[in-house]
Amino acid sequence: MDSTTLIAITSIITAGLTIAIGSVGPALGEGRAVATALSSLAQQPDAATTITRTLFVGLAMIESIAIYCFVVSMILLFANPFWNHIIAPVAGK
């Protein structure tokens, strides 16, 4: 197995695994955040705007972790420096 094939295989598998494993944590965290927000909304409905705003800000911060994993996955698939380096002499011909 030459290095081109090896780089391709590793990139593809890692890209899939990155986004698969990386979305588990944020999804669980967001579920817990929304559940707690709902129960505190039920306890104090007149603080609804503050709770909702804080919920959205918290969700965005938790979501960023999943976004980081997505960006790494995209880099591996579309802007892979190792792949570009190994494919450059072939594409240059």
Next chain:
Amino acid sequence: MRLSPDQIVLWHYGFIKLNGTIALTWALMLVLAVGSKLITRKLATDLHRTRWQNLLEIAVTGIEKQISEVGLRHPRTYIGFLGTLFLFVALASLCTVIPGYDPPTGSLSTTAALALCVLAAVPFYGISEQGLGGYLKSYTEPTLLMLPFNIISELSRTLALAVRLFGNMMSGTMILAILVTITPLIFPIAMSALGLLTGMVQAYIFSILAAVYIAAATRKSQAAPAAATTHAK
């Protein structure tokens, strides 16, 4: 597979490139600036005002209320910066309804530039509120041991701002591009509606986080009890 408007190059000279991101950013700036100038040419204070003036007033008072709820006193000093951040990112993602348009915030250059603006604005407002000594002293709170961690957190949250906005915008356009090749018409419409929603939420998040960082930098330590009472209201 086009990841961002960076790859449309309109004109280049050497290594200086005029790409789609720059052109679209300037187009958005033109729309915002010229539109506001046209609407505010004759401001009416009675009940008969044009609907465009109404729209601008809703936007301005809404943003002002959000800024004051974050805990910044005198929201008018900050509304120029924070309002512009919100309106620029919101307009950039609203215009995705125009076919053939890719939001310039889907390019890491734009979001990095916006995050660097926030990075520069936080010390600027902090020093203008608390003076140079007071602002630098805030880095050593609660103890001097926290100084490197405070500096690192300052840099990492700038990076997080840039990557969060970039990732959300780019993923929206990319999902749309992939879906169009698989199932045209039904799914892409649903996904572009979702893209609009996340675009608005991300615009709000970006400006609210900038407001929170500025509030943390301008808050004097002994104002903590006052901030607690305003939050309890």
